[in-house]
Amino acid sequence: MIEATQPSNSPPVVTKMINPAALELYRQELQSRQDPDAPVVIVCCGTGCQAAGSVEVVDKFKEVLTGTGWSGKVVPMIKPTGCHGFCSRGPLVIIQPQDLFYQRVTVDDVEDIVNKTILNNEVIKKLQYKPANSKEVIPKAGDIPYYAKQTRLVLKNIGKVDPTEINDSILHGSYSALAKALTRMTPEQVIDEVANSKLRGRGGAGFPTGLKWESCAKQEGTRFVICNADEGDPGAFMDRSLLEGDPHSVLEGMAICAYAVGSNRGYMYVRAEYPLAVKTLTSAIRQAEALGLLGENIMGTGFDFKVTISTGAGAFICGESSALMASLEGKVGRPRPKYIRSVEKGFRDSPSNLNNVETYANIPDIVNRGGDWYKSYGTERSAGTKVFALTGNVYNIGLVEVPMGISLMEIVYGIGGGVPNKRALKGVQTGGPSGGCIPIPHKIPDINVGYGKLAEAGSIMGSGGMIVMDEDTCMIEVSRYFVNFLVEESCGQCTPCREGLIRMREILNRITQGEGREGDVELLDEIGRFTNNFSLCGLGTSAANPVLSTIRYFREEYDAHIRDKKCPAGVCKPLFHYEIDPETCTGCGLCKSKCPVKAIAGEKKKTHVIDQSLCIKCMECYKNCKFRSVKIM
Amino acid sequence: MSGTACACRENCNEIEIEIDYNLLDRIIRDDYGGNKEAMIMMMQAIQRVYRFLPEAAVKYLSQVIEVPLTKIYEVATFYASFSLEPKGKYILSVCTGTACHLRGSGGMVEHISKRMGITPGRTTPDMKLTLETVNCVGACAVAPVVVIDEKYYPKADIATLNDFMDRLNAE
Secondary structure, eight states, X not given: OOOOOOOSSOOOOOOOOOSXXXXXXXXXXXXXXXXXXSXXXXXXXXXXXXXXXXXXXHHHHHHHHHSTTOOOSSOOEEEEESOOSOGGGOSOEXXXXXXXXXXXXXXXXXXXXXXXXXXXXXXXXXXXXXXXTOOOOBOBGGGOHHHHTOOOSTTTTTTXXXXXXXXXXXXXXXXXXXXXXHHHOOHHHHHHHHHHHTOBOTTTTOOBHHHHHHHHHTSOSOOEEXXXXXXXXXXXXXXXXXXXXXXXXXXXXXXXXXXXXXXXXXXEEEOTTOHHHHHXXXXXXXXXXXTTSSEEEETTTTEEEEEEEEEOOSOGGGGSXXXXXXXXTTSOOXXXXXXXXXXXXXXXXXXXXXXXXXXXXXXXXXXXXXXXXXXXXXXXXXXXXXXXXXXXXXXXXXXXXXXXXXXXXXXXXIITOOOSTTOOEEEEEESGGGSEEEOTTTTSOOOBOSHHHHHHTTXXXXXXXXXXXXXTOOHHHHHHHHHHHXXXXXXOOSHHHHHHHHHHHHHHHHHHTTOOOTTHHHHHHHHHHHHHHHOSSHHHHTTTHHHHHHHHHOHHHHHHHHTSOOOTTSOSGGGOOEEEOTTTXXXXXXXXXXXXXXXXXXXXXXXXXXXXXXXXXXXXXXXXXXXXXXXXX | OOEEEOOSXXXXXXXXXXXXXXXXXXXXXXXXXXXXXXHHHHHHHHHHHHSSOOHHHHHHHHHHXXXXXXXXXXXXXXXXXXXXXXXXXXXXXEEOXXXXXXXXXXXXXXXXXXXXXXXXXXXXXXXXXXXXXXXOOSOGGGOSOEEETTEEETTOXXXXXXXXXXXXXXX
């Protein structure tokens, strides 16, 4: 992980906070040492931007600004931050105080940015953001529709604070809610405030958080506070971004919970596939303990709360609460029946309060600003905001935080910028592998995103995955993909889930191979309902959702596969082939050069032909043809 | 780590590994206090050293923390990240998360499997390459993603993979 460069004025000497008032004094002290006019170079270092090379960009900035090349007065501060969410445009650089937004910045652009923008206030046009289908650039980060149309409560600090530096978080108000709870509220008042906010669990099930805390607080004996950061849904990275971008909000939320339910021991179960999150959290906990904001005798109040990180080992099922607790105990993660809930007997058979990362991250603001403030966002039944990972066939891929109840079309088009490559929207898959596909805009014009409405449409809120699918997506293949995923991840202890999924996979494999039979859809429907009704845990009882929802909305695609032996979307390889349309082919040769197996022949400016015996149907020609001359047959 | 290829049978991937028991002690006793609850973390630490879980190391772990070998085997086979087989010199993981899947990662896995003659999870007989799939690395914006020895290759395609495999075969 990158270390932040020190601001020109070094921070005050670190001592433990002896009382809650000391935290506010410390914050003011930090504030006074900041030069409000000093330029700040914010570089997004989330996983997406890192994959696109942002670490090298940070290094280059450091090199240029510390070298002899720098001739300005105030040395700018380089701030590597967590994921800004606008991953498809990364690496992102924002220059403050002007709020200038630069996208797709490479190492070669750094000197230009320093010499032109920082020293001479000159804007570099080629790095500016231009929305799809528009010629106007949008210079300021705050004016970009992708950000402007969001309501960022949980994500408010992400992209603003340096997650490796606790002082920066304290400047932005971290731990002030914990100080307030510890000094001015009783545990009961904290629980009441959370209950009043109507916050529901953000991990997927949507259980009212206040109620869960209240039941845990009523129990006798040692209590545990556990944070579920085992974000296993493919295509979802909300929790990862929170942990990497604003770890202190999650830790503070856990500490407040511990105070409310009467616990002094916390565990954070993080996916091992998120090495950056583990590293950031480890350092965040150490820094918070050094300041007396976590650990023993927090802010001199006598309240202890120690957090330990435990890493997952690659099992999706461990996102289920009882499986997660088994895994924390060093065992295999198999869910258990929930007639005794984990708030009564969970980790080590003790009362355990388990919430998701995003749920905890909401807590500090609820304590500081009140439950009434929180529920002023969202709807009656689904209060507040929700972070979604918008991915798939959409222009603006990344994290979006919106109030509950927002229209799904607004998310896809208003924030997401619509579907690229002139393709039509076919549907949106929500809720991860056990969610469902919502067929907007053709079969359902639109839907308001909330716990109840999504369930009515045959999907779930889930943890917040939102995958946009265009006309080139085969719904049967997508169901097969999810069922295959769940077969691999089913723990195998209960029969409906273990056997039901395997049978469904068999049938879906057959259909996508062109060997579907009459009656397959009815059989899938029957097995699916059985699996959903009689499985033990949350994974099993929602496992058939992808199958059932695609049967409900895309029955004609199943029929095309089974009766006509055709895959209309051109995905299932045995059920289609590519042909080049001689009417529209201009002979530009792009497909020929892209084909990895040299299956395309043709002279310049003459119609090209695909040799079907060589074609591996990799889509390269289809994706790249500017004239849509490659047809699915 | 040092080791020689096992000579028991043709194409056998087993390698005789010299186990550093002092190192194991440091992991098991010092880092995790010999606490059974931390078994998964210990196994992860051992795997980080050897890149898989050598039988001798697992047996030693079983003795020290007094957990039956069957229990350790159960854990090692339940969780996807553990491997009881040695890994190749390079580890190529193809992200098969939903966003990557929609953009053709399935075809890439198939392509590598065909060209290198190994299914996901397996290693080539010359111990050069292990092919893996990972459920989601959370870099959906740059899908499809391929990770080769922890370095991310954003927006990978068949050509990226062919380049890598060409270089590998030339080694």
